[in-house]
Amino acid sequence: MNHAARHTTFIKQQAAALGFDHCGIAQAVQLEDDARRLERWLQQGMHGGMQYMENYFDLRIDPRKLVPGAQSVITLLLNYYPETLQRPDAPQIAKYAYGADYHEVIRARLNQLLAKMQTEIGHIAGRGFIDSAPVLERSWAQRSGLGWIGKNGNIIHKQAGSFFFIATLIVDIPLQYDGPVANHCGNCTRCLDACPTGALAAPGVVDGSRCISYLTIELKDLLIPESFAGQMQNWAFGCDICQDVCPWNRFARPHQQEAFKPLPVILNLSTREWEDMSEEAFRKLFKHSAIKRSKHRGLQRNLQFLKLKG
Known part of the structure; x- marks a missing residue:
């Protein structure tokens, strides 16, 4: 077994030991096709008020500019599908935010993985990213054979669905690379048909400015545009509609991560209790939650806004 193969085996074993569900690896190259798609997406204003998406364009499309000398992009998936769901009559919270803030949890594991690699392999220059830097995570997940980008814009794993966090580790060593898998969405349009705000502009293209997740989290305006009144389907933080209706998520299984165990308040609070929550209580309850x-x-x-009827 050559060095690249041995190192690849070690990395995937360590990733599994750290609790990651899937690991795929691709060669670090410039993403030319993605660059064109991203440019069109920005030109059409689909990023809404997320002006930061316009920054660092060159870094987004070329990992070698994020990590000088980068040769490999390691992509890791971590399941967050919960065993227990919220009461249906309460304001809905996206499942990824049920437990501890995934940024904190996964960042620590990425650091551990890189440290183990440096101990076993030797000096490695690398950086880990979890939704906090200009990295096209879904494109790398697709290139790494971890799934395909579905019509809802999410990475879909054929055996496990799409309820995954995506983490990326860019390193300057050569490894064995996985190939992409075929797209298995076929003629299905359930996600496009179910999106109440028309955010799925085309298969695989999400108009962020219309997405409920954007409207409830990223949009910092004092008011949500009234044109969306009556379309939010009781989502107060994020949205899972396009994932909930996806047939591939029949394969989703509850995660085994203690850190992502749902906060009791998320499962049990009534609408009135959410509305009556003080700022002090909010800060205390969600100090380590993505809801903050x-x-x-x-x-x-x-x-x-959920009280408005369109």
């Missing part, structure tokens, strides 16, 4: 991104005022804005 919306801030108390943002969540209250969302709850009030």
